[in-house]
Amino acid sequence: MNRKNFEITGKIFILLIAIFSFLLASSIPVQAERQKFLFGSAIAHTGKFARSGANLKNAYDYWAKRVNDLGGIEVGGKKYPVEIVYYDDKSDPKTTTKLVEKLITRDKVDLIFGPFSSLCVGPSSTITEKYKVPMLEAAGNARPLFKRGFKYLFCTLRPADELADPYLRLLTRQSPKPKSVAIIAPKSPFYMSAAKGFKAYAEKYGLNVVHYETYPVEMQDITPILQKVKAKNPDILCVGSHTVVAMMVMKQSKEIGFNPKAYCFSFGTLVPDFAKELGKDAEYVMEYVSISANAPYSDPLFGTAKHFVTSFKREYGISPDSTQTAAMAGGIAFIKAIQRAGVIPPLDEKKRMKVRDEMAKLDLITAAGPVRFDPTGINEANPLGISQYQNGKAVCVDPSDWAETKFVYPTPKWKDR
């Protein structure tokens, strides 16, 4: 390289450093002037949880819009608006972890809304724990996450291994009473936790577990497993699931002519894609819900449960599923904890610790259901009901005071749908 080239290269290099430094400096938020609460969420916009992540993000946005429409969170007589900073974690737990650290250290968010799935909540919550930032999450309820003694992790869902109760309680009240159950699940924290719960509750309700199997999460062709299950002729099929698993189980069950008296999925059937892609093959599928328009709850932010469900439906075209309901309840829990702690933005470590302590003490009713965290940080008061697809729509069928219509049992034959 001659001297002239060397000089030009040097100048370009210095210019690039100057531009980079300017961009860096101008992008650092000025903390002292912030008059709003800043929330952060690294959540799936793409990847295998894209659809469920988008649904959860809708719920966070809906909460933020509602809060801002009312002027913001009131602390000490003054209202502070809220803003949520989002990043796409690409459904990858490692990316979630990096982005949550970025939200805390670079964006200086006050509090964190959790990602989608136990898989992403698990590792990213180690970061929020390290920096003492409360994380409120509504989509990661695998039991092992709450056995780690974390203090800053709060989940507004019930633990995954307790979700089986409403399905099997409802089914064992039917006539003729089902006798046997088969349980399958991919090997991933949430699915397996849900499957263990199905097994424990099946035994509690006197059902015979004729098949229990977990399989690699990458496995797309589950026909061989369903063939084994079909050969044992169970009355009920319980699946630890997200949307994709549920879709494949229904499609492949039909292919091999397997039709148990009831299909129970732990999650994933209430996203619009499920019914859209499967059409009438989605009929009679059951999934738990934690709200119904008929539920007797209300709060100042959303009004009654009926108002909450109908206005959400008007905005997004679907009734809120369990994670969306939990996100809404969690948002209200954050507001209450902030108000009781009496802290204003920006929140430093001391203020965040105060919010955390108030979160742990909460016992409140929201339009999206009650919130009361047990010592491990999970919502022990989260109510559970059951929805079932009927005529292309998921409708609440249990408990009776929530029910919008009657439960259909047993499932009609494939050809009669």
Place this chain on the structure above:
Amino acid sequence: MFAQVLLNGVLIGGIYASVAVGFSLIFGVLRIVNIVHGEFIMLGAFITYWLYKLMGIDPFLSLPLTFFCLYIFGFLLQRYVINKIMEAPEIMSLLLTFGLSLIIANIALLAWKGDYRLVNPEYAGAHLNLASLTIPYIRLSTFLFALVSVAGLQLFLQRTDIGRAIRATSQSKDGARLQGVSPALIYAITFGLGAAVAGVAGSLLSLSFSVFPAMGGDYLLFSFFIVVVGGMGHLPGALAGGFILGILQSLITNYLSAGLTYIIMFCILYVMLIVRPTGIFGKGIVE
């Protein structure tokens, strides 16, 4: 039950064979390990999905269009991108096709999001009960179509002038050139054919499995297994490899545990590479 297990394995094995045959062909002629193969499968599946969803075109009727689109795409990709590094060390083709696969998969992710989609025609659940056997029509049809596409490719290579030119180039690039064959053109045609067959396999897979931008990865893995077992570059070997994989998966899932499938698969792959790198028929290419 055993007959049912075996039948499941055979039906899925046929589709696996069609998944891998294009991969084997491209390696046999161009001597490159084509990592974009999985994305060809994904694109084929999406073509079928969109034609079905937007225009109501039956998935089986979309096969010719998938073949045509992927052929053109593969041809152009080889001619204007991959051809640039044909003389470079093999690691370059590996890196380039890996990069291309990331680009294609991420463009697909941007365009179609990460949603998992289904091709679920009215007849999807129809099945035939034969004695104690259940034969899903969809699986049977995709199996037959997969076999037709593999046989068609083999016939094309055996019976047509272009096929002979492809085989000649595979055996000796310089020898073929002396006979007036342009290796650069043959490479592009071969790559196009490999892409087209992979695309058709993707279309067939979309009838039984979910369609999403990252779906190619698993099928690329299966293709590796199949061509190593059947012999790299040996097309009848890919057929045998496909059946072996299908039956193996079915047997392991039924009689051992589904969790062991990948472990056993990779143990076999490892052993084959050490003990018999030319595949079960001993006709694969080893360099």
